[in-house]
Amino acid sequence: MLSVLATLPKSLGGLDSGVIYIDTESAFSAERLIEMAQARFPEFFSARERLLEMASRVHLFRELTCQDVLNRLERLEEDIIACRVGLLILDSVASVVRKEFDTSLPGNLTHRSNLLGQEAAVLKYLSQEFRIPVVLTNQITTHVGEKVHCPQWNQADVSTEEDSGFVTAALGNTWSHSVNTRLIVQYEDTEWRQIVIAKSPVAPFAVLSYTVQREGIRLEGNENPESFIIQGTDPGLQPIRVRTGFIYNLSQATPSTC
Numbered sequence: 001m002l003s004v005l006a007t008l009p010k011s012l013g014g015l016d017s018g019v020i021y022i023d024t025e026s027a028f029s030a031e032r033l034i035e036m037a038q039a040r041f042p043e044f045f046s047a048r049e050r051l052l053e054m055a056s057r058v059h060l061f062r063e064l065t066c067q068d069v070l071n072r073l074e075r076l077e078e079d080i081i082a083c084r085v086g087l088l089i090l091d092s093v094a095s096v097v098r099k100e101f102d103t104s105l106p107g108n109l110t111h112r113s114n115l116l117g118q119e120a121a122v123l124k125y126l127s128q129e130f131r132i133p134v135v136l137t138n139q140i141t142t143h144v145g146e147k148v149h150c151p152q153w154n155q156a157d158v159s160t161e162e163d164s165g166f167v168t169a170a171l172g173n174t175w176s177h178s179v180n181t182r183l184i185v186q187y188e189d190t191e192w193r194q195i196v197i198a199k200s201p202v203a204p205f206a207v208l209s210y211t212v213q214r215e216g217i218r219l220e221g222n223e224n225p226e227s228f229i230i231q232g233t234d235p236g237l238q239p240i241r242v243r244t245g246f247i248y249n250l251s252q253a254t255p256s257t258c
Helices: 004-008 030-040 046-056 066-072 076-080 093-100 108-130 172-178 244-252
Strands: 016-025 059-060 085-091 132-135 140-144 163-170 183-186 193-199 205-213 214-217 240-243
Touching: 004 016, 004 030, 004 046, 004 085, 030 046, 030 214, 046 059, 066 076, 066 093, 066 108, 076 085, 076 108, 085 108, 093 108, 093 132, 108 132, 108 172, 132 163, 163 183, 172 205
Parallel strands: 016 059, 016 085, 085 132
Antiparallel strands: 140 163, 163 240, 183 193, 193 205, 205 214
């Protein structure tokens, strides 16, 4: 959806720019890109030529190893200039890292941290040098049956202590501090989902409800901004309470954090 929006003319709220999309999970769907564009802006994309132009502005790179991702990032400057890129997406930063590094083995945690530090440095440079947003998807780590204190938990929503757990962003504190803004995407039930603004230099801690439709994300019942602002702040890796009955659904959907 962000890719579609970035390609739109500025008169429609877009960036009138190209997009670089680095896919590490072979999950990018061109069909879904077209479906969202036509459903969200049916009048603008009624002409086939506009659809083709939008699709041609999204430049897809499939990189399936940590070194390939880093190599791609280090070669992006020319592509950003040539394609007039206004948005860079890396989906997902955690996928290849978690597959290649078993952090229980000696030295792997340090090696992983060094690699993530290099990637973060390159991404920050590209964002600042070209003044473009960089959107990354992360993954979550689930801890079942552990007791931690979280002021946002509603104990009335938890049936028993055994039927509870929590999830937190993957990749640990080093990566956590590299991220400027974190949005946590999670299930509320089988239909409704939530975006949690967990870390931001400009926005308060807040929860927004949404559903996924043909046109992409549709925010629901959030006409009044005051209705979804929650008192308190999230320092970074604050755990999120979940029912273990939902853990399977969460892992199946591979929820992500930015």
